[in-house]
Amino acid sequence: MDLQLFDSHCYLGRFTRYDSTCHFHTADALEEEMDHFGIAEALVCDTLSRELDPRAGNPRVLETCRGHPRLHPSWSLAPPVQSLPWPVQDLPQRMAEAGVRAIRLFPGHLHFTLEDWNLHEILEVLEAQRVPVFIDPTPVLVAPGRDLTDWDAMVRLCNAHPGLPVIATEFRWYW
Numbered sequence: 001m002d003l004q005l006f007d008s009h010c011y012l013g014r015f016t017r018y019d020s021t022c023h024f025h026t027a028d029a030l031e032e033e034m035d036h037f038g039i040a041e042a043l044v045c046d047t048l049s050r051e052l053d054p055r056a057g058n059p060r061v062l063e064t065c066r067g068h069p070r071l072h073p074s075w076s077l078a079p080p081v082q083s084l085p086w087p088v089q090d091l092p093q094r095m096a097e098a099g100v101r102a103i104r105l106f107p108g109h110l111h112f113t114l115e116d117w118n119l120h121e122i123l124e125v126l127e128a129q130r131v132p133v134f135i136d137p138t139p140v141l142v143a144p145g146r147d148l149t150d151w152d153a154m155v156r157l158c159n160a161h162p163g164l165p166v167i168a169t170e171f172r173w174y175w
Contacts, residue, residue: 001037005037005041006040007034007128008037008042008102008167009026009134009169010030010042010044010071011028011045011050011140012024012025012044012064013025013046013048013057014047020047021072022071027044027065027071030044035165040070041071042070042071043072043074044061044065044073044101045057045073045074045075045104048060048106049061049068049076049111051109054077054078054110056085058076063165072101072102072174073100074101074104075097075100075102075104075108076103076104077103082123087134088125089125091126092129092131101131102134103132103134104133104134105119105134105135107135107162108138111136113153114135114153114154114156114157115156115157116156116157116161118158123164124136126161128163130165131165132165133164133165134165134173135154135167136169136171138170147170154166
């Protein structure tokens with residue numbers, strides 16, 4: 001049996017505070033590394049949409065992934081006022097047109113709470129379409145080994161949106 005690996009946690013672009021040879025600035029460089037490790041496909045987020053502004057990074061990841069069928073774009077979102085240049089109800093159609101099938105939330109980096117009063121409108125739309133939502137609380141990629149996830153808020157979020165596929169992710173190094 002031929003194992004096909006899919007990496008769901010890839011970034012393209014330059015990080016503002018953390019940069020090294022293990023981060024990729026181009027799709028070609030990422031695919032070269034994927035080939036080295038036998039990774040068939042990857043879900044990709046732009047560092048700009050993680051660290052600064054989803055409205056700027058989300059279009060950029062589409063451009064970066066264009067022409068690279070092994071790379072699948074994912075968008076970063078924050079509460080609607082911060083991240084959507086159009087009504088939240090248009091989100092599923094816009095995602096489908098762009099080929100985006102996963103969303104990422106970075107409450108630690110983009111400074112927002114996971115509470116339902118803040119995200120209900122977005123989460124309701126994503127839940128109706130069963131869009132996978134990756135949640136990473138890490139404010140910067142330099143704090144390995146600390147549990148930054150607000151598990152109480154995660155439980156409340158999952159209870160309020162039981163049909164929403166939620167993936168908790170957090171930067172970790174184990175020694």
